[in-house]
Amino acid sequence: MKAQSLSQRLNWTIVGMTLATLVFSLTFVMAAYSLLFQFAPKLLSAEDAILPGPVEWGIYSVCIVLGGIAASVVATRVARRMVEPLEALAEAAREIAGGDLSARAVLSAPAPTEASQMIADFNAMADRLEKAVDDIVTWNSLIAHELRTPVTILKGRLQGLAEGVFQPEPTLLRSLHHQADALARLVEDLRVVSLLDSGRLQLRSVEIDLAAEIEGLARLVERDLAKAGFGLRMTLASGRCVADPVRLRQAVLALVDNAVKYAAPCVLEIVTRVSEAEVEISVIDRGPGMPDSLARRAFEPFRRGEDVDVKSGSGLGLAVVRGIAEAHGGQVSYAWRDGLSVFAITMPRRPST
Structure with a gap:
């Protein structure tokens, strides 16, 4: 009734x-x-x-x-x-x-209808408030956990330098720079994920040549991939789309970085496909793949496999990729096919109006 x-x-x-x-x-x-x-x-x-x-x-x-x-x-x-x-x-x-x-x-x-709607709106607001508070508690705990390792290492090394235990040798200084760089990347990833979750990430979209953007980005990472034992193969379909080139490069770099950290050395493949309505960017590596339990939640913040070394990454890279894809009106997916891990970003060629 x-x-x-x-x-x-x-x-x-x-x-x-x-x-x-x-x-x-x-x-x-x-x-x-x-x-x-x-x-x-x-x-x-x-x-x-x-x-x-x-x-x-x-x-x-x-x-x-x-x-x-x-x-x-x-x-x-x-x-x-x-x-x-x-x-x-x-x-x-x-x-x-x-x-x-x-x-x-x-x-x-x-x-009455007005009263029922008011109750429903109040309960929905209470649900969001409870979830927000739970997220704040969880995020504070996870952030503290992630920051502890690089901060502890930096503190120990700097204290050793101050007390004369360590000598300011190039190797040590490079190690400190690496830790500081990892800390800076973690802070930036946290900032991006927070902006994405709150819907406040502003895109500066322009019309770009997708193949040219990806090719230019790939050339920049070839040397680092070679040092890690990876090769690079690109299959790029030419086509233009509207996107934020900085954020798009950030997402692709995060997928490449994820492959370098967790995949066995192989020939990394970057593939772009262009259709009338959408574009797709795929980063393909040779496993070892993710179990189904992890694959379903891999794009959530701070998600790692149980056998993954916590020092290998912050667990935010794939969450950043998902957020950037969704900010462009698209999505990110993972598939395991014929011994290959396929991470794909799919998004419309033109933003919806």
Whole structure:
């Protein structure tokens, strides 16, 4: 049954109470007069009397009292039905204000449309608030965990230099620079993921030649890939699309970096495909692949395999890729095919208007 709006329910209640009171009054008066005419006609006022007699005044008084009682009972029940959602809402708000973020407003009976919608909106807001607080607690813990290792290493090395335990040799300085660089990348990844989750990442989209962008990026990473024992093969389909080139390069670099960290040395392949409606960028490596339990959640922040060394990365790279793809109106996916791990970014050639 479709719930009535508050104004409709009020209107129908007032009309119903009025009609019911009139019907009750007429019925009571007619019944009382019928009894008087039949059993005590002398108690009725004379035909030429202007005002009713005492007995008739009594009938009218009893009719008014009974009608008032009936109307009060109905009005009280209707008011309770209308006020109950507000009381439930106020009680839940007090519990949330007191720190119980799991509190929700619950209706024990159907309510008017406006009240039901208000309760639903309040509970949805409470759900988002509880999730936001849980996310803050989780993120604070994860961020502290991720920052602990590079900060501890930097602190130890710098303290050793200050006390003369270590000599400022090029190897040590390069190690410190590497840790500082890893720390800077972690902070940047955290910033990007936070902006993406809050929907505040601003893209500076322009029309680009996708193949030219990817080819230029690949040439920059060839030397580092060679040092890590990886080759590079590119299969680039030419086509133009509208995207933020800086963010797009960041996403592809994150996929390449992910392959270098977790895949066995192989020939890394970057493939682009262009259709009428969308473009796809794939980074393909030779495994070892991800188990199904991890693959389903690999693009969430701080997700790693159980056998992965925590020092190998922050666990944010794939989350950054997903966020950048979604910011462009696209998506990122992972597939294991014929011994190959395929990470693909798919997005529209033109942003939707």
